[in-house]
Amino acid sequence: MNANDRAITGFTMLGHALFHTYELSIPVFLVAWLDAFDASAAVLGTVVGVGYALVGAGALPAGVLSDRIPSRTLVLASLAGMGGGFLALSAAPNEWVIAVALAVWGAAASLYHPAGLALLSRGTRERGEAxxxxGAAGNVGTVLGPLLAAVGLSLFDWRTVALAFVLPAVVGVALSVRIDFDETAAVDGGPAEPDGGTARAGVSSVEEFLTESRLLFTGGFVLVFLVVMLYGLYYRGVLTFLPEVLAGLPVFSPVEIAGATVEPGRYAYAGLLVVGIGGQYLGGRLTDEYDTVRLLVGAFAGLVVVSLAFLPAAAAGIAPLIAVCVVLGFGVYFVAPVYQATIADHVASERRGLSYGFTYLGMFGVGALGAALAGWVLTVASQTALFTVLAGIVGAAAVVAGVLLRR
Structure with missing residues (x-):
């Protein structure tokens, strides 16, 4: 990596880590909300889904903006807004105000991925490594968020912990404004793009937006979009209630340490996400060596198997449970840099903001329904039904990726 690659990578690593710190702390807070409020898993799953849905709904306008204005501006606005959402959360008296606070968080969070990924794809020359x-930095956030939330909730009221979570955003903004880089270094004077484009363009009217969108969806991107949408349903469905599933296992029964009640399931959830760091990093590096669509097919097939094996492994004992958690954490996050690179390989640079906007509309917008779906299945059926449904969803993603592979 050259100096500009390192600066951009460092800037986006910080933003990505903070995004996932907040995103994956929410399911841990959800366990506390189930105890604090007289609301079902279906209701609170929908409340959480509101915030997650806005991450997706805001991604498309964020993608349009990231083709028009500096990505730095959008990333900094995202960090500040996510901190503001948790500030509002710390004062929430009931589940409906929690929904409003999470909506603020979700709207701000929606800015990050289209802007950050467009920046990486246009500004870095060593794209796979970047x-x-x-991706690995994002998983540091997925570990720190649940871990810090679990430790905090073992010692303090959930509102106090939510207030403490404002601090990372403040620190992140303060550090990010000090990093300088050229946002289009890999485009200006670089290799020709798939359709001949070499510079930032973007859309400036509704008519142009519709035209560019039609062009985007005329090729393989429509299948990539469907793959990401299905993966988003699986991702949100499996991770939102996984802390609750783990907490209900006999092996993770609450214990009292020094007068404080500790729930091992929360720490198991954080530990599961640790291995995602390796999944993200390996997935990104392999995109420089192998066909990204083949990687997607293999990863989705593996997730079908691990989803169906999760509860039988949990019933078989602690060792099989740990093994299936490791594979699940690795596989879920292996997919992310692979589909991101797939998009960058097939979309011209001036449309990458728009393409990532649509991508995260599917990933976090439609995908947010996975939280509500998981909550509903757990309310009306069982954990076995939940993991069966999730296996079906990721199996469908494997089928669509297979169709894309044969194009």
Whole structure:
């Protein structure tokens, strides 16, 4: 990596880590909300889904903006807004105000991925390595968020912990404004793009937006979009209630340490996400060596198996449970840099903001329904039904990726 690659990668690593710190702390807070409020898993799953849905709904306008204005501006606005959402959360008296606070968080969070990934794809020359490092940093956030939330909730009221979570955003903004880089270094004077484009363009009217969108969806991107949408349903469905599933296992029964009640399931959830760091990094590095669509097919097939094996492994004992958690954490996050690189390989640079906007509309917008779906299945059926449904969803993603592979 050259100096500009390192600066951009560092900037986006910080933003990505903070995004996932907040995103994956929410399911841990959800366990506390189930105890604090007289609301079902279906209701609170929908409340959480509101915030997650806005991450997706805001991604498309964020993608349009990231083709028009500096990505730095959008990333900094995202960090500040996510901190503001948790500030509002710390004062929430009931589940409906929690929904409003999470909506603020979700709207701000929606800015990050289209802007950050467009920046990486246009500004870095060693793109595979940059995506790998960016993905690994995101998983540092997925570990720190649940871990810090679990420790905090063992010692303090959930509102106090939510207030403490404002601090990372403040620190992140303060550090990010000090990093300088050229946002289009890999485009200006670089290799020709798939359709001949070499510079930032973007859309400036509704008519142009519709035209560019039609062009985007005329090729293989429509299948990539469907793959990401299905993966988003699986990702959100499996991770939102996984802390609750783990907490209900006999092996993770609450214990009292020094007068404080500790729930091992929360720490198991954080530990599961640790291995995602390796998944993100390996997935990103392999995109420089192998066909990204083949990687997607293999990863989705593996997730079908691990989803169906999760509860039988949990019933078989602690060792099989740990093994299936490791594979699940690795596989879920292996996919992310692979589909990100797939988009960068097939979309011209001036449309990458728009393409990532549509991508995260599917990933976090439609995908947010996975939280509500998981909550509903757990309310009306069982954990076995939940993991069966999730296996079906990721199996469908494997089928669509297979169709894309044969194109």
């Amino acid at each position: 995506f790998a490092a960016h």
